[in-house]
Amino acid sequence: MNKLTYLTPEKGPLPEQVRRAMSRDVWGLREQEIKEACIRIEAGLKALLGTKEPVTVSFAGAAEVLRRTLQAQFEPGDEVLVVEAGMQGLQLSDAAQSCGLEVVALPIPWGRAVKPGEVENTLSRWPGIKAVLLPAVECSTGALHPVKDIAGLCRSFEKMLLVDATGFTGSHACMTDAWPADCVLSASGPDIMAPPGAVFTAFSHRARQNMHEIFQGDKSLWLDPGKISPGEVFSHPLLHVLPALDEALGIYMHQGLDHASQHSKALCLMARAGVEAMGLELLVHREFARSLTSIRLPPGIDEKRLLQMARDDYSVVMAGGQGQLAGRTVRMGHAGCTSWKDVLAGLVALHQAFVDCGGVSGSRDYLERAWLAYTSISEHKQL
Numbered sequence: 012m013n014k015l016t017y018l019t020p021e022k023g024p025l026p027e028q029v030r031r032a033m034s035r036d037v038w039g040l041r042e043q044e045i046k047e048a049c050i051r052i053e054a055g056l057k058a059l060l061g062t063k064e065p066v067t068v069s070f071a072g073a074a075e076v077l078r079r080t081l082q083a084q085f086e087p088g089d090e091v092l093v094v095e096a097g098m099q100g101l102q103l104s105d106a107a108q109s110c111g112l113e114v115v116a117l118p119i120p121w122g123r124a125v126k127p128g129e130v131e132n133t134l135s136r137w138p139g140i141k142a143v144l145l146p147a148v149e150c151s152t153g154a155l156h157p158v159k160d161i162a163g164l165c166r167s168f169e170k171m172l173l174v175d176a177t178g179f180t181g182s183h184a185c186m187t188d189a190w191p192a193d194c195v196l197s198a199s200g201p202d203i204m205a206p207p208g209a210v211f212t213a214f215s216h217r218a219r220q221n222m223h224e225i226f227q228g229d230k231s232l233w234l235d236p237g238k239i240s241p242g243e244v245f246s247h248p249l250l251h252v253l254p255a256l257d258e259a260l261g262i263y264m265h266q267g268l269d270h271a272s273q274h275s276k277a278l279c280l281m282a283r284a285g286v287e288a289m290g291l292e293l294l295v296h297r298e299f300a301r302s303l304t305s306i307r308l309p310p311g312i313d314e315k316r317l318l319q320m321a322r323d324d325y326s327v328v329m330a331g332g333q334g335q336l337a338g339r340t341v342r343m344g345h346a347g348c349t350s351w352k353d354v355l356a357g358l359v360a361l362h363q364a365f366v367d368c369g370g371v372s373g374s375r376d377y378l379e380r381a382w383l384a385y386t387s388i389s390e391h392k393q394l
Contacts, residue, residue, distance in 0.1 A: 013326040018357045020150045020178060020303045020330060020344040023201025025255075026262060032254035033206060048257045055260025058268060059180055059203065060195055060213040062187040069210045073177070073198050076210045077106045080194060083222045084171070087111030090140045092133055092170075094125045094156065097149035098333045099175060107144060115140055121336060122152045122305070124298035127160040134168045142171035142193070147185075148178035151333040153305040153342065155183075155298045162190035171218070178202060182275035182302040182346050184268065193218040199252070202302055204347040205259035208252055275301035277388045278345040278354050285358040285381030289365070289372045294340055302346035305332075306361070307339065312368050314338045320364040327360035351385055 017023050025033075056066040069076045085091070091112050093104045096119035104114050115137050119125050125145075134140060143165055147158050158174060165172040171193040176185055181202040187195045195213045199205040214222070263271055282304040286293060294305035308314055314331050318341065321327045332340035343357050358381055366372060 015322070015326050015328055016353050016356050017201075017328045018343050018345060018349065018353060019201075019328060020342055020346075021200065021207075022328070023344055023347050023349055024353065025201075025206065026204055026259070026348045028262070029204055029206075029255050029258045032258040033252075035254045045253070048253055051264075052253075052257055052260060055257075055264055056211055056213075058264060059185065059260065060176070060187050060197065060211065061185045061189060062195075062213045062215075064188070064213060064216060064219070067212045067214075069212065070208060071210070073196070073210050074102070074106065076212060077103070077175070077196060078110060080173070080196065080212060081107055081110045081112065084173075084194065084218060085110070085112055085141065088113060089142075090115055090137065091142045091144055092117060092130070092137070092140045093144045094119060094130070094146070096123065096125060096154055096156070097121050097146070097151035099146035099149050099151060099177070101334070103144045103146065103175060121149075121334070122154060122294045122307075124149075124154045124156045124295075125161070127157055127164060130161050131164050134164065134170065140170060142173055144173050144175075146175040146177070147183070148176075148300040148302060150178040150300075150303065151336065151342075153295045153300050153303045155179075155295075155300045157298070158192070159186070159190055162192055166191070171221075178300060178302045178346075181263070181271055182300065184272055187213045187215070191215060193221075199256060199259075201344060201347040201349070203259055204262060205256050206252055209256060272301070273388065275346055277385050278349060278351065279304060280387065281351060281354050281381045281385035282343055282345055282358065284384035285354075285377045286361070288374050288377035288380040289358075289362055290374060291361075291365070291372075294336075303342055303344045305336075306341045306343070308341065308365075309370065312365065312370055314341065317341065317361075317364045317368045320367055321360040324367070325356075325360035325363055327357050329357065329361070351382075354385075355381065 089112050091107050092115045094100050095116050107114050117133050148155055162172050173194040174192045176195050176197040180197040193215045197211045199209040200207045279301040286306050292307040294307045318331055330342040345354050
């Protein structure tokens with residue numbers, strides 16, 4: 012049986028050195044090793060999120076961290092604008108409503124990024140809005156929102172900006188301080204070549220000052236890796252992912268964040284070129300993320316059957332559609348340490364499973380076109 016190749020937005024390959032780090036006997040770590048690892052993790056997270064402010068780490072789950080973050084910044088009844096262009100936007104709205112916030116939803120057609128003018132018009136019509144909640148990448152579609160432009164609008168209207176950077180960090184340059192954003196949340200996973208389970212939060216200086224006192228220094232939720240003591244590590248779930256997270260961030264720091272971003276860009280162009288050469292339709296045509304590619308299936312093609320055949324017959328695991336796109340799309344992830352070989356395998360699996368499900372594709376050179384797109388970024392031919 013062939014080894015499965017995972018190409019989903021939620022699950023992807025991990026570097027061998029990260030996998031080895033996961034198997035380390037963490038109970039044998041010395042206190043000095045823990046201190047040094049925490050210092051490196053703090054520096055890596057700051058670079059990854061583009062901030063000089065402290066970055067906190069939590070293991071309470073992304074939904075819980077988001078909810079507690081909203082509770083720490085706002086009062087029940089406060090109005091927040093949420094960009095709803097997919098499942099992540101809907102989840103932001105659900106979290107805000109569960110905290111008693113009044114949600115002003117800005118619905119965007121799934122598969123398209125929000126336009127700055129749409130946000131500007133909404134902020135003008137609803138002057139009571141206190142913050143904008145925005146997913147940088149809509150992982151259910153692959154759309155990439157213009158965070159920098161929206162941050163500029165928030166600054167002009169004197170509103171706070173909270174960004175869910177899941178699917179963005181690692182593949183794009185995250186610039187928490189430069190945008191600026193008041194709060195940026197991200198998580199470990201294929202995007203940063205680390206096992207899932209950790210959630211990272213970067214607060215601006217204003218957001219830290221604005222945080223309700225009850226949440227300040229709440230070590231049951233947030234840990235500051237730069238200040239954590241070895242004793243706290245040994246009594247906290249951080250211990251179990253500490254070596255792997257340290258190793259993954261070390262790879263990014265050694266290679267450079269620009270290298271990771273360009274690597275994801277090359278793989279993204281490769282996947283998109285191959286899909287288009289097959290005659291299939293891309294869901295997002297312009298503002299697309301580098302971390303995943305969404306493919307719209309033609310009528311009559313069974314999404315679940317196609318994905319099952321890709322897994323069983325061609326050993327490639329991809330993801331299906333979510334929400335209103337369920338049963339109609341295939342999502343291929345290509346972030347982190349995904350290689351060009353993985354993407355080529357994914358394209359073969361997609362093409363063959365599509366034909367096996369009754370689809371028609373007369374393309375014979377989709378792999379060649381994909382490879383040409385990949386090598387068009389000349390300085391990254393060896394990625």
